[in-house]
Amino acid sequence: MSRYLRLLTLSIVIGLLPILAACSSNNKAESASSAKSPSASVSPSATESGKAEEPTDPRSQKFDPPVTITTAILDDGAARGNAFKPGESMEDNANIRWMKENMGINVKFDFIVTKPEDYDTKLRLLLSSGAKLPDAFAAGNDPLQSLLAAGKLMPLDDAIEKYAHPEYKKLLEKYSYALGEVKKDGKIYGLPAFFMGDEGTVMWIRKDWLDSLGIQPPKTLDDFENVIKQFTENDPDKNGKNDTTGLAVPLKEGPWTWMGQTDAIVAALTDQMINTYDVRLFWNKGADNKLSYGAIHPDAKLYLQKMKDWMSKGYMDKEAGIKDPSKSSELVASGKAGIMFGPFWMGDWPLGDATKNDPKADFQPYPLPVGPNGLVGRAEKPLTQGFTVFNKDFENIEAWFAYFNKIFAKKLEMEGDPYFDPRWKDGYHEGYDYVKLDGKVIKNNYEAAGVPAEQWPLKDGGTIDIRYMMTNILGNFTSIPNSNAAAVKKFLADPNAEPLTALEFDVKQLKQRQLDAAGVRVNQVVNEGKNYFTGPMTPTMKSKGELLKKLATESYLKIIYGEKPIEYFDEFVKQWLDNGGQKITDEVNEWYAKNQ
Numbered sequence: 001m002s003r004y005l006r007l008l009t010l011s012i013v014i015g016l017l018p019i020l021a022a023c024s025s026n027n028k029a030e031s032a033s034s035a036k037s038p039s040a041s042v043s044p045s046a047t048e049s050g051k052a053e054e055p056t057d058p059r060s061q062k063f064d065p066p067v068t069i070t071t072a073i074l075d076d077g078a079a080r081g082n083a084f085k086p087g088e089s090m091e092d093n094a095n096i097r098w099m100k101e102n103m104g105i106n107v108k109f110d111f112i113v114t115k116p117e118d119y120d121t122k123l124r125l126l127l128s129s130g131a132k133l134p135d136a137f138a139a140g141n142d143p144l145q146s147l148l149a150a151g152k153l154m155p156l157d158d159a160i161e162k163y164a165h166p167e168y169k170k171l172l173e174k175y176s177y178a179l180g181e182v183k184k185d186g187k188i189y190g191l192p193a194f195f196m197g198d199e200g201t202v203m204w205i206r207k208d209w210l211d212s213l214g215i216q217p218p219k220t221l222d223d224f225e226n227v228i229k230q231f232t233e234n235d236p237d238k239n240g241k242n243d244t245t246g247l248a249v250p251l252k253e254g255p256w257t258w259m260g261q262t263d264a265i266v267a268a269l270t271d272q273m274i275n276t277y278d279v280r281l282f283w284n285k286g287a288d289n290k291l292s293y294g295a296i297h298p299d300a301k302l303y304l305q306k307m308k309d310w311m312s313k314g315y316m317d318k319e320a321g322i323k324d325p326s327k328s329s330e331l332v333a334s335g336k337a338g339i340m341f342g343p344f345w346m347g348d349w350p351l352g353d354a355t356k357n358d359p360k361a362d363f364q365p366y367p368l369p370v371g372p373n374g375l376v377g378r379a380e381k382p383l384t385q386g387f388t389v390f391n392k393d394f395e396n397i398e399a400w401f402a403y404f405n406k407i408f409a410k411k412l413e414m415e416g417d418p419y420f421d422p423r424w425k426d427g428y429h430e431g432y433d434y435v436k437l438d439g440k441v442i443k444n445n446y447e448a449a450g451v452p453a454e455q456w457p458l459k460d461g462g463t464i465d466i467r468y469m470m471t472n473i474l475g476n477f478t479s480i481p482n483s484n485a486a487a488v489k490k491f492l493a494d495p496n497a498e499p500l501t502a503l504e505f506d507v508k509q510l511k512q513r514q515l516d517a518a519g520v521r522v523n524q525v526v527n528e529g530k531n532y533f534t535g536p537m538t539p540t541m542k543s544k545g546e547l548l549k550k551l552a553t554e555s556y557l558k559i560i561y562g563e564k565p566i567e568y569f570d571e572f573v574k575q576w577l578d579n580g581g582q583k584i585t586d587e588v589n590e591w592y593a594k595n596q
Contacts, residue, residue, distance in 0.1 A: 004012050004043075006138065007026050014443050018182065028217060029292070031586065035436075036335050038348060045594065047118065048269065050076065053108065054510035056543065057418070058405060058418055058419050059285070059419065059420065059421045059422070060416065061103060061402045061405075062102065062103055062104045063103065063104035063105060063282070063396075063399050063402075064104055065104070065460070065483075066100070066104040066105065066106055067105055067106070067396045067399045068106040068107075068108055068396075069105060069106070069107060069108070069135050069136060069396055069400060069473045070108045070109070070110050070134045070135045070136075071107065071108070071109055071110065071134050071135065071136050071137050071472060071473045071475075072109060072110050072111045072113075072122065072134045072137045072138070073090060073109060073112050073113075073115070073118070073137075073138075073471075073472070074112075074113055074115075074119045074138070075090050075112050075113075075114065075349065075468070076114050076115070076117060077114070079084050080465065080468055081465055081466050082458060082462050082463065082465060083464065083465050083466075083468035083469060084468075084469065085432070085449065085457065085458065085462070085464070090109065090468070090472070091107075091109055091112070093469050094429045094431075094432055095428065095429060095469045095470055095472070096124060096469075096472065099403065099472075100427065102423075103399075103400055103402065104399075104405060105402075105403060105473075107472050107473055110134045110137075111134075117371075119402075120139075120142075120143050121137075123137075123139050123143040123147070124143060124146070126567075127143075127146055127147060127152065127404060132391070132393075133147075133152060133391045134391065134515065135390060135391050135394040135396065135400075135473075136388060136389070136390050136391075136394065136400055136473050136474075136475060137388070137389060137390075137391075137475060138386055138387070138388060138389070138476065139387075139389060139476040140181075140386060140387070141536070141537065142537075144181065144182075144190075144389070144536070145536050146388075147389070148184055148189060151392065152388050152391070152392055153189050153390060153392055154189070154389075154390040154391065154392045154394055154397070155187040155189055155190050156187075156189060156190070156191065156390070157187050158189055159397045159398075159401065160172065160188065160191075161197045162398075162407075163397065163398055163401035163402075163405075164401060164404075164405070165404075165405045165408045165409060165412075165419050166305055167408070167414065168405075168408050169413055171194065171480065171481070172188070174194075175192070175384075175481065176196070176382055176532050177530070177532065177534060177596075178192065178382070178383045178384050179192060179384070179534065180387070180533070180534030180535035180591070180595050181387065181534060181535055181536050182387050183535075185594055188389030189389060190382040190388060190389045191387060191388045191389075191404075191475075191559075192383075192385055192386070192387050192389070192478070193384065193385050193386050193388065193474075193475065193476030193477065193478040193479075194384060194478050194479050194480065194481050195381070195382070195383055195479055195481065196386070196479040196481060196482070196483070196484060197380075197381065197383055197424070197479075197482050198343075198344065198482065198484060198485075198518065198521065199343040199344070199345070199453070200343070200378045200379075200381065200521050200528065201261060201263055201264050201341050201342060201343070201368065201378040201379070202342070202344060202365045202366070202367075202368070202378070202517050202520045202521050203218075203339065203341055203365065203366045203367065203368055203369070204265065204339065204340050204341065204346055204347075204351060204361060204363050204364070204365055204366075204517075205217060205218075205227070205338060205339050205340045205341065205362075205363065205364060205365055205366055206231075206236070206339070206354075206361060207362045207363070207364040208360050208361060208362040209231055209236035209237070209338045210227070212237070212238060213230050213231075213236055215227060215230055217366045218366075218369050218560075219367075219369065219370060219371045219434070220369055220370050220371070220372075221265075221268045221306075221370065221371045223369065223371070224339075224369040225315070226336070227246065227309070227338075227339070228244065228246025228247050228310065228315040228316070228339060229313070229315055230246075231244055231245065231246040231259070231315075231337075231339070232244060232245050232246045232314055232315050234311075236338060237335065243336060244337070245314065245315065245316065245317055245318075245331070245336060245337050246310075246315040246334055246337070246338055246339060247310070247315060247316045247317065247337065247338075247339050247340070248260060248317055248320075248328050248329070248331045248332045248339070248340045248568075248574065249262055249316055249317060249320045249328060249341075250320060250323045250324050250325045250327065250328035251320040251323070251556075251557060251560065252320075252321060252322055252323055252324050252554045253277040253324060253325075253553070254274075254275055254276035254277040254280070254552070254556060255274045255275060255276065255303065255556070256273075256276075256277065256281065256296075257277070257324070257325050258325055258330065258343075259325035259326075259328075259342040259346065260328045260340055260341060260342055261324045261341055261342065261379070262341060262531070263302075263341075263377075263378050263379040263437075263556075264306070264341055264368040264369065264376075264377070264378055265303060265306065265307070265376060266303050266529075267368070267371075267376065267377030267378055267379070267526070267527060267529060268368070268369055268370060268371030268372075268375055268377070268381075269299070269302040269303055269306065269371050269372075269375065270297075270299035270300075270302055270303070270375070271284075271299075271377075271527065271529070272294045272297045272299045272300065272529075273294050273529030273530075273531070274294040274297075274300055274303060275294065275295060275296045276296050276380075276549065276552035276556055277549055277552075278549065279293075279541050279544075279545040279548050279549060279551055279584060280533060280537065281531050282294040282361055282379065282529060282530075282531045283531055283533035283588055284297070284529070284532065284534050286402035289596075290589055290592075291532050291533055291585075291588050291589055291592050293576075293581065294529075295403045295552050295556075295576075295586065296552075296572075296573045296576050296577070296581065300569065301569050302568055303590060304559045304560060304566060304569060305453035305566050306394075306558065307560045308559055308560050308561075308562060308566065311560050311561060311562070312562055316338060317331055318590060319427035320345075321557045321560070321561060325342075326350075328340070328349075328355070329350035329353075332350060332351065332353075332510075333350050333351075333353035333354050333357060334355055334357065335354055335357055335361055336360045343517075344365070344510075344514050344515075344517035344518040344520075344521060344533075345514055345517075346363075346512045346514075346517070347363070347365065347511055347512075347513030347514040347516070347517050348513070348514055351363040351513070352511075352513075354452070360463050364513070364516070365513070365516055365520045366520065367520055367523075367524040368524065368526060376524075376526045376527065377525055377526040377527030377528060377529060378527075378528060379528070379529045380528040380529060380530050380531070382531070383475060385482055386475065387475070388474060388475030388476060389475075400473060403474070404474060405419045406419065406421050406424070406478070407470060407474065407478075408426070408475070408478065410422065410424050410502065411479065411480055411483075411502075411503075412480060412483075413479065413501045413502065413503065426441045427441065427443065427466075427502065428466050428469075428513065429466070429469075431455070431457055432457055432464050432466055432469070433457075433463075433464060433466040435451055435455050435456070435457065437449065437450065437451050437455070441546035443463070443505055443546075444463050444509070446461050447461050450546060454569040470593075483503060484503055484506070484507055484518075485522045487501075487503055487504045487506075487507040487508075488507055488515065488518045488519055488522050489519065489522065490504065491504075491507055491508060491510075491515060492505075492515060492516070492519045495512075499554065532592065532596075533588050533591070533592065535588075535591045535592075535595065538584055538587035538591070539587065540580050540583040540584045540587055541584055541587075543580070544579060544580030544581075544583075544584065545584075547580065548576055548579065548581055548584075549575055550579060551572070551575060551579065552572070555569075555572035555575075
């Protein structure tokens with residue numbers, strides 16, 4: 001399994017921990033949920049009613065009497081790597097004990113499963129049997145919508161207003177367009193876990209090939225075409241063979257995917273964003289405030305004509321149509337392609353493999369090319385990795401937010417934040433995600449840093465991925481979108497600067513090419529094509545989505561490979577609309593009218 005896929009599996013496992021929304025058609029349950037929440041106090045003294053007094057310092061909240069919060073989790077132990085010390089588990093670890101001792105919160109897992117399908121099955125069985133749901137948990141897609149429809153989930157607007165960290169409230173407002181899946185009747189039924197949002201496309205080019213041919217990095221789309229022509233025709237590796245191509249691109253999954261995507265080509269030609277492999281992406285907003293599916297917009301022909309031309313001239317991998325991103329990256333690693341688009345992390349894998357195979361191979365990141373009308377951009381990747389939802393009868397929402405706010409404040413690391421717990425200043429738990437040596441905080445490479453072996457978190461000197469331990473009742477471990485931009489700029493300006501926050505520690509660990517690429521992304525101002533449909537799958541998406549995905553992806557390939565003329569696009573659009581696409585468009589716009 002490739003390094004990226006291992007990381008992807010890790011992120012999916014974490015990402016599936018949370019997911020869903022909450023809904024209740026019962027207004028009485030809504031008011032009762034906030035009334036039932038127990039209080040916390042700075043000290044464990046309780047009021048006559050047994051409830052603690054209102055907190056004066058959110059950093060010191062401890063619930064007395066203690067509260068129990070039930071949850072459920074997907075934990076694939078094989079994929080997550082080092083998450084606990086020997087003898088510890090998801091149910092018994094340093095953080096579980098810390099929460100009990102320091103916050104008066106007991107965590108109980110109603111179920112732990114290792115497969116996503118088993119997790120969904122558990123939720124369906126609980127719903128069908130009428131059994132009690134966990135207090136705070138993750139769900140998604142059909143299980144989420146079923147729970148919403150059945151009125152089993154808690155509306156969260158009042159709790160957010162009363163308990164949530166003020167900066168988290170700002171995020172919910174700023175990115176409200178990404179919460180469509182958990183909105184119903186104007187209320188929010190799920191709390192999102194955000195991605196960092198830093199995986200936007202950059203252009204990776206073999207600089208040694210540019211130097212070999214005496215050409216400059218491309219700034220415009222015309223320049224780009226010239227570079228891939230030169231890389232294809234003029235023997236950039238100087239081996240005397242006609243065995244190189246300009247662009248490595250995976251088209252098996254259409255224009256948009258997780259690596260090797262061509263969204264930058266699309267965005268240089270139109271303000272429409274295109275995807276064929278998922279009927280939920282991309283829905284663009286028009287001047288009439290209506291949403292339309294990008295893959296059937298007339299501007300898509302500009303992209304198809306360009307790709308068709310490049311394919312016919314041999315400037316792109318001839319096998320692109322049968323390759324996924326991992327397979328396409330092998331062409332780059334083998335030294336046979338000179339350009340590939342993708343995220344900043346490609347500087348390690350797969351582009352690092354090209355250098356291993358040929359020490360002269362020097363892939364460097366560059367800004368995206370500008371189109372003939374001045375357009376330049378990329379797609380905005382989805383910002384949410386899931387939602388945490390709550391049983392409509394959950395009585396301890398204040399306690400949940402008390403813990404969440406601590407985690408969020410640690411992520412935020414904002415000076416003067418009253419929610420920031422100074423006990424987590426250096427990390428979460430000493431001896432787990434960090435150690436101290438002579439007053440210095442060390443988070444990895446313990447042996448090289450001179451840390452005695454008995455202080456290592458693990459006997460082999462490895463690191464512990466503490467996200468799993470800290471997640472428990474949260475459903476997911478959220479990031480703050482684009483919050484690493486300042487850290488990227490800091491270490492680009494001074495690679496030897498000392499990291500002062502956890503986020504800076506993370507950025508500091510990037511390989512130089514990854515850091516350079518992150519800087520390219522941060523410093524180039526471009527249009528980012530948003531997907532304006534963030535709601536649940538519509539009925540026709542469920543029944544016709546796979547058919548339309550196949551139709552769109554195959555039609556694009558037929559045009560790109562020259563099997564059909566560009567005029568075939570209009571016939572494809574008619575087929576797409578007649579086979580359920582028009583109905584989906586109506587459903588999407590009905591949703592948008594209610595939820596924009």
